[in-house]
Amino acid sequence: MSMKHKAGVLLMTVGALLTAAAHGNASDGTLRIGIDQFPTNLDPGQNPWQQQQAIMHLIAGTLTNQEPDGKQVTMGLAASIEPGDKRFVVKLKPDLKFSDGSALTATDVVASFNYYMNDKTNGYSYTFTPIERVIATDDLTVEFELKRPYPSLPFILALPSSEIIPSESIEARGSKDLYNGDHPLPAAGPFQVQSFGQDQITLQRNSHYAGTQPSTKTVIFKKIIDPAARLAQVQGGEIDWADGISPKQVGQLSAPVEVRSALAINGLSFLSLNNRDSSLLSDVRIRKAIAVAINRKQINEVVHAGQSQPALSLWATASRYSRPFLSADPDVTRAKELLAGTKCENACKLKLITSSASEAGGDTVIVVQQNLKAIGIEVDIVKAEGATINEWLTQGNFDLWAGGSFDVADFPDGYLAWTVGQANEALYSGYSSSEMNRLIEQVNMTTGSERDAAVAALNALFEKDLPLVPTTNIVSVSASRVPSEILNISPTMYLEVR
Amino acid sequence: MLVVRTTFARALQIVIVGLFVTVGTNLLVRLVPGDPARAILGEKASPEVVRALRHELGLDQPVIQQIARSLGRLVQGDLGTSFGYRGQEVASLIGPGLGVTAGLAAVAIALSLVVGVPGGLWLALVRRTEADLIGRLGTTVLLALPSFMAALILLYFVSLKLGLAPAGGWAGSWPENARYVWLPALALTTYLGPLIARTVRQAALDAIGQPFVEAARARGVPRRRIVACHVLPNALLPVITLVGFNAGILVSGAVIVETVFAVPGLGSRLLQAMSTRDLPVMQGIALVTAVSIVLFNLLTDLLNIAVDPRIRRTH
Numbered sequence: 135m136s137m138k139h140k141a142g143v144l145l146m147t148v149g150a151l152l153t154a155a156a157h158g159n160a161s162d163g164t165l166r167i168g169i170d171q172f173p174t175n176l177d178p179g180q181n182p183w184q185q186q187q188a189i190m191h192l193i194a195g196t197l198t199n200q201e202p203d204g205k206q207v208t209m210g211l212a213a214s215i216e217p218g219d220k221r222f223v224v225k226l227k228p229d230l231k232f233s234d235g236s237a238l239t240a241t242d243v244v245a246s247f248n249y250y251m252n253d254k255t256n257g258y259s260y261t262f263t264p265i266e267r268v269i270a271t272d273d274l275t276v277e278f279e280l281k282r283p284y285p286s287l288p289f290i291l292a293l294p295s296s297e298i299i300p301s302e303s304i305e306a307r308g309s310k311d312l313y314n315g316d317h318p319l320p321a322a323g324p325f326q327v328q329s330f331g332q333d334q335i336t337l338q339r340n341s342h343y344a345g346t347q348p349s350t351k352t353v354i355f356k357k358i359i360d361p362a363a364r365l366a367q368v369q370g371g372e373i374d375w376a377d378g379i380s381p382k383q384v385g386q387l388s389a390p391v392e393v394r395s396a397l398a399i400n401g402l403s404f405l406s407l408n409n410r411d412s413s414l415l416s417d418v419r420i421r422k423a424i425a426v427a428i429n430r431k432q433i434n435e436v437v438h439a440g441q442s443q444p445a446l447s448l449w450a451t452a453s454r455y456s457r458p459f460l461s462a463d464p465d466v467t468r469a470k471e472l473l474a475g476t477k478c479e480n481a482c483k484l485k486l487i488t489s490s491a492s493e494a495g496g497d498t499v500i501v502v503q504q505n506l507k508a509i510g511i512e513v514d515i516v517k518a519e520g521a522t523i524n525e526w527l528t529q530g531n532f533d534l535w536a537g538g539s540f541d542v543a544d545f546p547d548g549y550l551a552w553t554v555g556q557a558n559e560a561l562y563s564g565y566s567s568s569e570m571n572r573l574i575e576q577v578n579m580t581t582g583s584e585r586d587a588a589v590a591a592l593n594a595l596f597e598k599d600l601p602l603v604p605t606t607n608i609v610s611v612s613a614s615r616v617p618s619e620i621l622n623i624s625p626t627m628y629l630e631v632r
Numbered sequence: 633m634l635v636v637r638t639t640f641a642r643a644l645q646i647v648i649v650g651l652f653v654t655v656g657t658n659l660l661v662r663l664v665p666g667d668p669a670r671a672i673l674g675e676k677a678s679p680e681v682v683r684a685l686r687h688e689l690g691l692d693q694p695v696i697q698q699i700a701r702s703l704g705r706l707v708q709g710d711l712g713t714s715f716g717y718r719g720q721e722v723a724s725l726i727g728p729g730l731g732v733t734a735g736l737a738a739v740a741i742a743l744s745l746v747v748g749v750p751g752g753l754w755l756a757l758v759r760r761t762e763a764d765l766i767g768r769l770g771t772t773v774l775l776a777l778p779s780f781m782a783a784l785i786l787l788y789f790v791s792l793k794l795g796l797a798p799a800g801g802w803a804g805s806w807p808e809n810a811r812y813v814w815l816p817a818l819a820l821t822t823y824l825g826p827l828i829a830r831t832v833r834q835a836a837l838d839a840i841g842q843p844f845v846e847a848a849r850a851r852g853v854p855r856r857r858i859v860a861c862h863v864l865p866n867a868l869l870p871v872i873t874l875v876g877f878n879a880g881i882l883v884s885g886a887v888i889v890e891t892v893f894a895v896p897g898l899g900s901r902l903l904q905a906m907s908t909r910d911l912p913v914m915q916g917i918a919l920v921t922a923v924s925i926v927l928f929n930l931l932t933d934l935l936n937i938a939v940d941p942r943i944r945r946t947h
Contacts, residue, residue, distance in 0.1 A: 174672070174717045175718050177718070180673060180718075183674060255673075255684045257672075257673035257674055259680075260676075314719060332901065334896075356801065358800065359894070359904075363892055363894050366792060370795070370799030519907065521668075525665030527675075562675075
């Protein structure tokens, strides 16, 4: 063989290698999703971030299922739930099975909840606090005995952190090995874990799933940290869905890639204000002036490319509890009136911290800096990566923080605790009000008109104290090359795979 | 004897580097703010839960005790277990990433040599012509281009516009990886390739001016033979050292390029470990990288001893 011949063969071989791509795509029942935050193990109690929960949601078999609108739940593994003041009776569907074909009974439900309630390192422990004990009265019946009324329990039962896992596995494995990614537990959700890696997680359709079988056979999650790289890969056809792209990049999308966005049903982006005595913002008049001076329309346009909505109350715009009292436009005159007689009347300086990894946070603080300059407040922007920001927040080493909080459904318990309640001293703001705590308790324990009245009082108190300043609704923007009927993002911020 | 002495010196270096990296990363990570337990559990977890996890991870023990424990494990060849990937050995977590980064770096080095050596030699042969001027200008521009910028430019034009390569990813096995590796490797080549070309050009020019080349020319040895037998071997000697001592820069460049092309190498491991303050993994990656660079330097020394008789003679 001549040299030219050999070179030709070599080139052809390399060419064949380069083009022989192992492509997956929606048409063969495989979805490839690019995300930046992977679970580090399969413990739903230790994977609290949105994208981690989105993956857990597809695996977890839960007693109830969250409806995509985030407003209600339907029956999951449960056939019925009989709510009571301090006792919920759950009847399981008959012949339930885990993905390995083993039977799922009331014993598994009890073992799962006992495990969660006793796990001291479970990040969702607050969801189990109102539960006294869980008992099985027969193979298909479970009773939740409660310490206090817990009307949100059906929503809690739909969370991935309430997934039902086999009692045998709990007994056989120690707590450290229970959620080992190398040996995934049998699941009862629509998908099961086929492989769990640091850069790729593959889920396989669970043929024993009790609900409607998804048409998608395989879901491959790929870790792609850089949003621009995710966008490039969805545009190039390497993946079908690029999760969490920058709204400003939407204009770069070209067919067949389309934008998919959803506003969170429960939660907001806001400026968390340091209410402690050490900060100028302990003065409610300055807090209110900031709330009035903020241009929420501008933040929506600049930060979210108009994909979000201005936040005008403590709650997300679509929440049933929302009672708007803020304005989308700034009112500089009113803000200056509010500053009269305060330490910021003539001028003052505030420290605004934000995560360097958050593009939205970075853009928000620029707008806020401009907005507050108009009322004589100078803002020092300090950026740091997430873990450092958390430390500063815990220490109260800030005046303002461009952050946010959300929950997957329109139930108040967790959201109120994190924003205006005592948990974490109200998202690090240091805000503490016995009246607010009393109202939160009232909201959490009541239903119907009683709850409505409690929410109205709570909203009024929030408007009066204003421990934090809502800016915009939380929006998730993704790019997709598959129809929304197959894969979409919902207001719960879960990925809906069908 | 020289080989043994060099190997021993580098082995000693590995021990010292290991000690410094272990103590240094332990102290540095504790100096910067950020709680691993909070990073794992998220902002909504209660302080009690965070405290419980800190206890489980051993983070509530005195720093000195934690460092001593790390060193004790290291002596036994144990890099510890990850905070985030509960119960998983650090070695098993970073091993695959190390393989990927090593593969990427190897392809980048090979590409750099393939482009840089003939390129540099050619520039030497056409010295002081317009082609030489343009070539040197080109190498200067490429050297000034940060690797992430080169990666983004290649991603946009080669992948998205021309569709010649995937926009990122990794197949997970060879030879399928070839489809994914060449573009990120090319991005890394934009630094090392021009550097090699410039070095080879200069070394070749030095060799061309040497008496033995003049003598060969006077003897009527063909030009091609002079270049192949007298100029090239001398021009290649500094390349070995150059590649060896640029390993560190190549690895740090790989971290950025891996992020742009979503290559699951040490870069993505390091980024995740840093964001979650996964100290054992951060420490493991720092240690493995440092030791790899020392080993690479050892290989460079040994290669130089093998190919350059002058070094053997002076020792």
